[in-house]
Amino acid sequence: MDDTPDVAVVGAGIAGLTAARELRRRGLDVVVLERDDHSGGRIRSEHRPGVLLEHGGIFHTHAYTSMRRLLAEHGLAEAARPTATGFHAGVLRDGVFRHADLGSVTGPLLTRLLGVRDKASLLRVAGPMLLARPADLGDLTSMRRFDTRSAAAGLSAATAGYLTAGPHEFLWGVPSTELSAAVFALQLHVFTGELREVSGGIGRLVAAVAGGTDVRHGTVVSAIRPEPDGVRVEVEGGDALRARSVVLACPADAAAGLWPDAPAPVRAHVRAMDHSRIDYVYLRTRRPVELHAEGRPVGMEVITSPEVGGRTIGGIYGANAWVDDGGMLLVTAARAARAEDLGDDELADRLQADVEKLHPEVVGEVTDRVVMRHQPYTPTFRPGSVRRLAEVRRHLPAGRVDLAGDHMSAPWVEGAIRSGEHAAARVGAALRR
Numbered sequence: 001m002d003d004t005p006d007v008a009v010v011g012a013g014i015a016g017l018t019a020a021r022e023l024r025r026r027g028l029d030v031v032v033l034e035r036d037d038h039s040g041g042r043i044r045s046e047h048r049p050g051v052l053l054e055h056g057g058i059f060h061t062h063a064y065t066s067m068r069r070l071l072a073e074h075g076l077a078e079a080a081r082p083t084a085t086g087f088h089a090g091v092l093r094d095g096v097f098r099h100a101d102l103g104s105v106t107g108p109l110l111t112r113l114l115g116v117r118d119k120a121s122l123l124r125v126a127g128p129m130l131l132a133r134p135a136d137l138g139d140l141t142s143m144r145r146f147d148t149r150s151a152a153a154g155l156s157a158a159t160a161g162y163l164t165a166g167p168h169e170f171l172w173g174v175p176s177t178e179l180s181a182a183v184f185a186l187q188l189h190v191f192t193g194e195l196r197e198v199s200g201g202i203g204r205l206v207a208a209v210a211g212g213t214d215v216r217h218g219t220v221v222s223a224i225r226p227e228p229d230g231v232r233v234e235v236e237g238g239d240a241l242r243a244r245s246v247v248l249a250c251p252a253d254a255a256a257g258l259w260p261d262a263p264a265p266v267r268a269h270v271r272a273m274d275h276s277r278i279d280y281v282y283l284r285t286r287r288p289v290e291l292h293a294e295g296r297p298v299g300m301e302v303i304t305s306p307e308v309g310g311r312t313i314g315g316i317y318g319a320n321a322w323v324d325d326g327g328m329l330l331v332t333a334a335r336a337a338r339a340e341d342l343g344d345d346e347l348a349d350r351l352q353a354d355v356e357k358l359h360p361e362v363v364g365e366v367t368d369r370v371v372m373r374h375q376p377y378t379p380t381f382r383p384g385s386v387r388r389l390a391e392v393r394r395h396l397p398a399g400r401v402d403l404a405g406d407h408m409s410a411p412w413v414e415g416a417i418r419s420g421e422h423a424a425a426r427v428g429a430a431l432r433r
């Protein structure tokens, strides 16, 4: 590698690709160095005969403003469509699926899962969060005033459990007690209204954003070394390139390893951030399996306690829309099941057995199983980490080394995109473009 780009971006996830796109628009010469043989990182839409297997970044809402802008700019606005059952879920309690609308403010107030005192505790905690409008829907720091306590603080045990069942453990891979209340505060504004997906797969957005960018796949960056007149980027195998600026758009632990001499607040942030994991199996079925709770169609079923025989299952998402014929279920493992210690076949056997116990109509109907394991899944913003993040941004050496990725804004696709836009704005300003 003997070229000298203005900016080298490490990581071709949606954060790195967005940063590269914004920097190119400012007239800068950019290369993206990517370890894998494909772009998109955690986002990948895998097409197999008659089926779409989504690996990450699957759903969005109306509040994903940066993502919606990107979709529109690439002619994909029409591809974003609401899912049939939205945020409506069934939460298993005493052997019965109770209905819960996890995407509306009134959902917790109407559900039979919570009593009057539980609902009162939620109103007390969520009221101020709802009144506080976030300045940026893809950036947790806009809700950092709530970052003094956990997402479960002030809630009754049943209410914290309800939230853990729905938008917390199921969505973040960790219980509410481990998350900052800032995550909950932002989530109340972002996860509302319609739950949407990109027809044909979110991978279409990745391909569009990557278009025209010089992405060098199979390039594993091993270290970056800031020097007086630029940054030296070292690549596994002994190669290196020099750039005026570098954007590390990889998960926090990778960034920590590549830049051990980062300023102390930056080092503290990337070392402290960890990412949860998620393990699940796609079960293809001969006929579509429809999910219901209290007589209403729901998009997912959430299993909060180990009531089911195998004690492995965490939730079921109805993925019929992703197969040409028949049906499909996306079945996640509960955190307590420690799926990482199970082999693929054992995990699939246990999850299938749990599904068959809950849905006897599935017995004899499964035609294919695909196990998926994702680590990183989503960054864990613990109490205190959001205020630390706000501090980090002030200590990035202007225009020399910058950071992007969902750990730099908020733990979802909108957060990753916003982080790429933020990094590009800082680097572009420093390089005066």
Ligand SMILES: Cc1cc2nc3c(=O)[nH]c(=O)nc-3n(C[C@H](O)[C@H](O)[C@H](O)COP(=O)(O)OP(=O)(O)OC[C@H]3O[C@@H](n4cnc5c(N)ncnc54)[C@H](O)[C@@H]3O)c2cc1C
Pocket (backbone or CB within 6 Å): 010, 011, 012, 013, 014, 015, 016, 033, 034, 035, 036, 039, 040, 041, 042, 043, 055, 056, 057, 058, 059, 060, 219, 220, 221, 222, 249, 250, 251, 254, 278, 374, 376, 377, 378, 404, 405, 406, 407, 411, 412, 413, 414, 416
């Ligand atoms: C199963 C799953 C489901 C999800 N569902 C949703 C959802 O429904 N809605 C939502 O909003 N979000 C969802 N997410 C989260 C979303 O996918 C992520 O927030 C987002 O994709 C993160 O993008 P990123 O660019 O920050 O990181 P990544 O996508 O992780 O990109 C980082 C890139 O850096 C590369 N890299 C790392 N180290 C190096 C190195 N040394 N050299 C070169 N390259 C390197 C990696 O290979 C990777 O390509 C989901 C995630 C998963 C896993």
